[in-house]
Amino acid sequence: MSANGSSKTPSTGLILPRRRFMQLAAAGAAATAMPGSLAWGQGAKPPKGTRKGQVVVGISQEPTVFNPLRARIEVDEGVHMNLFSPLWSIDAKGNLVPQLATEIPTVENGGVSADGLSWKIKLRPGVTWHDGAPFTAEDVKYTLDLINDTNFPAMLRSGHNQVRDIKIISPTEISWRMETFFAPYFSVLAWTYIVPKHILGAGGDPKDSPFNNKPVGTGPFKWVERRPGDHILLEANDKFYGEGPFIEKLIFKYIPDLTVLKTQFQTGAIDHIGLQGITADNFAEAKGYAGRKVQAAPLPFIEAIVLNNDRPYFKELAVRQALYAAMDKATIIKDIFYNVPRPTETYLPQESWAYNTNLPAQKYDPALAKKLLDDAGWKPGAGGVREKNGMKLDFTTSTTAGNHLREQTQQFLQQGWQEIGVKVTIKNFPPAVMWGDYWRKGQFDTAMAGSVYSVGSDPDPSERLSSASISSKTGTGQNTSAYSSEAVDKLLKDSQTEVDREKRKANYLKVQEMVRADLPILPIYQWSMIEGVKSGLVGYEPNVNYRSNCWNINTWYWA
Numbered sequence: 001m002s003a004n005g006s007s008k009t010p011s012t013g014l015i016l017p018r019r020r021f022m023q024l025a026a027a028g029a030a031a032t033a034m035p036g037s038l039a040w041g042q043g044a045k046p047p048k049g050t051r052k053g054q055v056v057v058g059i060s061q062e063p064t065v066f067n068p069l070r071a072r073i074e075v076d077e078g079v080h081m082n083l084f085s086p087l088w089s090i091d092a093k094g095n096l097v098p099q100l101a102t103e104i105p106t107v108e109n110g111g112v113s114a115d116g117l118s119w120k121i122k123l124r125p126g127v128t129w130h131d132g133a134p135f136t137a138e139d140v141k142y143t144l145d146l147i148n149d150t151n152f153p154a155m156l157r158s159g160h161n162q163v164r165d166i167k168i169i170s171p172t173e174i175s176w177r178m179e180t181f182f183a184p185y186f187s188v189l190a191w192t193y194i195v196p197k198h199i200l201g202a203g204g205d206p207k208d209s210p211f212n213n214k215p216v217g218t219g220p221f222k223w224v225e226r227r228p229g230d231h232i233l234l235e236a237n238d239k240f241y242g243e244g245p246f247i248e249k250l251i252f253k254y255i256p257d258l259t260v261l262k263t264q265f266q267t268g269a270i271d272h273i274g275l276q277g278i279t280a281d282n283f284a285e286a287k288g289y290a291g292r293k294v295q296a297a298p299l300p301f302i303e304a305i306v307l308n309n310d311r312p313y314f315k316e317l318a319v320r321q322a323l324y325a326a327m328d329k330a331t332i333i334k335d336i337f338y339n340v341p342r343p344t345e346t347y348l349p350q351e352s353w354a355y356n357t358n359l360p361a362q363k364y365d366p367a368l369a370k371k372l373l374d375d376a377g378w379k380p381g382a383g384g385v386r387e388k389n390g391m392k393l394d395f396t397t398s399t400t401a402g403n404h405l406r407e408q409t410q411q412f413l414q415q416g417w418q419e420i421g422v423k424v425t426i427k428n429f430p431p432a433v434m435w436g437d438y439w440r441k442g443q444f445d446t447a448m449a450g451s452v453y454s455v456g457s458d459p460d461p462s463e464r465l466s467s468a469s470i471s472s473k474t475g476t477g478q479n480t481s482a483y484s485s486e487a488v489d490k491l492l493k494d495s496q497t498e499v500d501r502e503k504r505k506a507n508y509l510k511v512q513e514m515v516r517a518d519l520p521i522l523p524i525y526q527w528s529m530i531e532g533v534k535s536g537l538v539g540y541e542p543n544v545n546y547r548s549n550c551w552n553i554n555t556w557y558w559a
Contacts, residue, residue, distance in 0.1 A: 045539075046246050046557050051236055053558050054249035055537065057550060058261050058270035058277055061400065061431035062254045063232060066215045066223075067206070068193035069147055071155045071471070071478070073435045074275060075252075078550035082234060082250060083130075084193035084217035085241075087121060087140070088186075090545040091552075094457045096186060099242065100124055100135065100194055100218065104186075116181040116499070123172040127241045130222045133198050137174040141166045142197035144176070152206060154476050156455075158462050158469075158496070159188040180497045183504060187456035190545075194218070220245040220554035230254060246539075246557035256402045256430065262286065265532055272540065274531040274549050279405050280340040283530050294532040296340055297542035297549070300349040301450035301527035303341065305397070305413070308442055309520050310472070310482040313393055318376035320519040326369035326420045327413060329362055333525055336408050341525035346512045347453040347461060349526050351544055353501075354459035354508035359516045369420045378421070386421040394423040395445035398438070401428040406448050409524075439480055442472030450527055451478075456545045459508050462492045465515065483520035 046052070057078065065072040068080040087101040096104045102122045105111020111120055127135040144163055147154045154160075159182045166176045178185070196216055200206045215223055220242065221234035232252040236245045253270060255261040262282055265273040266289050278286045278294065286294045305327075307314045314320060333343055342350065345359040373386055373393075381387035385394055397413070399406045407428065414424045424446075429438065438444055453461040463469050467484040469477025488511055495507040515521075531549060533540045539556035542549050 045555070048243075051246055051248045053247055054251060055247050055271045055553065055556060056251045056253050056269065057553075058253050058255055058265055058273045060254075060256055060258055060261055060276050060403070061435075062229065062256070063252060064432050064436075065212075067195070067209075067212045068215075068217075069143070069152070069154055069195060070212075071153060071440055071476075073431075074547040075431075077546070078275075078548040079232060079234075079252060080193055081219070081546075081548065081551050082221040082553055083215055083219045083223060084195070085127075085219050086191065086193050087189050089551070090187070090190045090456050090543070092541050092543040092545070094545060096190060098124075100127060100140075117178045118175070119178065120169070120173065120175040123174065124241055125172050127218055128239055129196050129198075129218055130216045130237060131196075131199075133196065134171070135194075135196075135218050136171040137168045138171075139194050139197050140174050141168060142201050143192070143194045146195070146200065146206060147192070155478075156188065156191070156463055157476060158182075158455075158460070158466075159185040160192075181499065182496050183498060184455050184458035184460040184496065187458040187460075190456050221250050224249075240554065242554060244554035244557075246555070247553075250553060258403060265289075265292065268534065271534045271537055272532070274529055276403060276529075278530040278532060279403075280337040280530065281405065283338065283340060286530065286532060289532075291535045292532050293535060294530065296528040296530050298349065298351060298544050299527040299529045299542075299547075300351075300452045300454055300544055301529075301547070302344060302347050302349070302453065302521075303448070303450045303524045303527060304347075305522040305524070306444075306447045306449050306451070306481050307520060307522065308445055308447075308480075308482060309484070310442055311395065311445055312391060313395065316376060317518070318372045319378070319393070320522075322369040322372040322420060323417060323422070324362060324519055324522045325365045325372065326416050326422075327362070327522060327524075328364045328416055329524055330364065332409055332412060336405055336412065337525065340530065341528050344523050344526045345516055346523060347451075347464070347515060347521070348459055348508075348512065349454070349544065352454060352457075352459045354505050354512075356509045356512040358509075359512060366416070366420055373420065380421050383423075384418075384421055385423045392423070393421065394425075396425045396427040397446040397448065398427050398429065398434060398444050399448040400431045400434050402430075410448060440471045442470075442480060442482055447480075452547050459504075460492070460496060461508075461511070462496065465511070465520075466492050481520045483515075483518070485514065485518060488514055488518075 059075050061075045063076045063079045065076045068084050085099045088096045088098050091097050102124050107114050146152055147160045162179045162182050164177045164179050199211050220237050220240045222237050224233040224235050226232045234250040236248055261277050264270045348355045378386040378388045385392050410426050417424050453464045463478045467489055469479040470482050471477050491507045491511050495504045498504045536559050538559045543551050
């Protein structure tokens with residue numbers, strides 16, 4: 001937190017008192033919004049309580065994690081969003097929207113103190129869990145306590161670990177104190193789904209609870225069944241507190257072959273397709289499908305070659321720089337991805353208020369790559385593979401099997417890196433294997449992955465870049481690249497407790513410069529997801545503040 005406790009507006013440079021900052025923060029993410037894209041479909045919604053038909057969402061990777069507090073991937077979150085509820089969510093314009101809370105806490109309504117340290121949340125009365133048990137403040141306290149239990153492999157502890165002295169004021173009111181002001185906490189809570197104390201807290205280890213395979217939430221849909229390798233079936237929650245749902249059943253259909261997935265969308269077996277469902281080389285064709293609407297929408301994912309910085313060869317900056325210099329990014333984006341995604345040099349999406357526009361542009365220069373390796377003592381050995389002190393520059397690269405554009409990119413990189421004396425072996429896996437322990441516990445050498453580094457509309461990347469979040473060492477966090485920098489750690493920590501947004505922005509611009517120079521990842525492009533819906537399905541709306549566009553299925557309906 002700044003010494004004077006003040007903040008400057010980005011546009012005028014005027015000093016804002018801390019009280020005003022908290023008002024802006026609670027009004028949300030509105031001040032920090034990353035805009036979404038066009039929504040499809042207009043017209044009156046069905047009357048409340050009216051439901052018709054089902055929606056089949058086609059996905060290329062199989063959801064496997066159903067406790068929403070555990071480490072997960074984006075397809076898991078599409079299921080979580082429809083089974084569970086947070087205290088508030090973030091809409092496509094970046095506004096915070098009350099869910100289990102009755103209002104967004106502000107200084108004016110007494111929900112947050114002017115210094116941001118005291119919080120009091122009013123909860124929606126009359127909400128029930130899918131099994132009929134009442135939702136209360138005890139569930140919120142249990143959720144926060146469980147996240148902070150070091151024996152529990154929580155997805156994210158940043159911000160939660162500042163919570164102290166949780167008090168149950170009544171079944172519909174809870175308060176806590178923050179040890180330090182934590183600027184991203186509104187966004188963190190929008191990504192935190194509340195779990196039931198009466199089930200997970202009833203005894204036994206929450207890591208091994210039957211709940212993890214048959215979850216119970218407060219969301220718009222209830223769990224029915226999972227058929228591994230095929231689909232997950234949910235049904236409408238008749239007692240949902242919010243809007244909708246307007247469909248009877250929601251099916252997440254798992255089809256790992258992207259060509260088959262696209263074909264099933266074309267023929268009508270699938271109603272909505274997203275998350276790699278339509279690849280860039282099929283975009284032009286898909287726009288011509290009869291009875292379908294297809295468009296590209298920006299997402300916060302950054303596609304990169306993630307280096308495992310624990311590997312001895314990647315500890316050398318010259319090696320990382322050489323690999324980046326020998327990466328022909330322009331050709332990858334133009335010839336493999338048809339110029340659909342936007343090239344990037346950083347980990348933040350271009351819609352972020354902290355996006356750094358002044359980073360040096362990568363230049364494809366294999367001669368420079370060879371010189372970097374020569375100067376660092378990596379000399380060509382047997383078969384032309386470079387060696388140094390008995391160690392060969394020989395490693396694997398991995399991604400999800402069946403993603404043909406990623407596989408083409410791997411092969412293209414393999415050829416380019418071979419020309420500078422680097423041997424690369426492609427080793428791909430099904431998604432559940434690739435993004436399981438192999439990814440989270442740092443068993444890979446390099447991986448082609450799309451990752452989100454921000455938290456909602458907040459640019460804090462601590463879970464991905466802080467050395468306290470190295471998942472292979474701590475068992476929590478998402479720093480799978482094992483990146484460690486004391487200077488970056490300090491800037492990240494300072495930024496989380498800083499009220500002045502201009503100072504936070506300055507810090508995050510610097511962090512991006514440092515990460516660009518260190519190259520723990522080799523950034524390629526920011527995703528533009530090509531998604532499609534069947535004509536007549538109304539309500540779909542991209543939201544760049546989430547990792548899945550299944551965020552508002554409770555409002556979808558068939559016209």
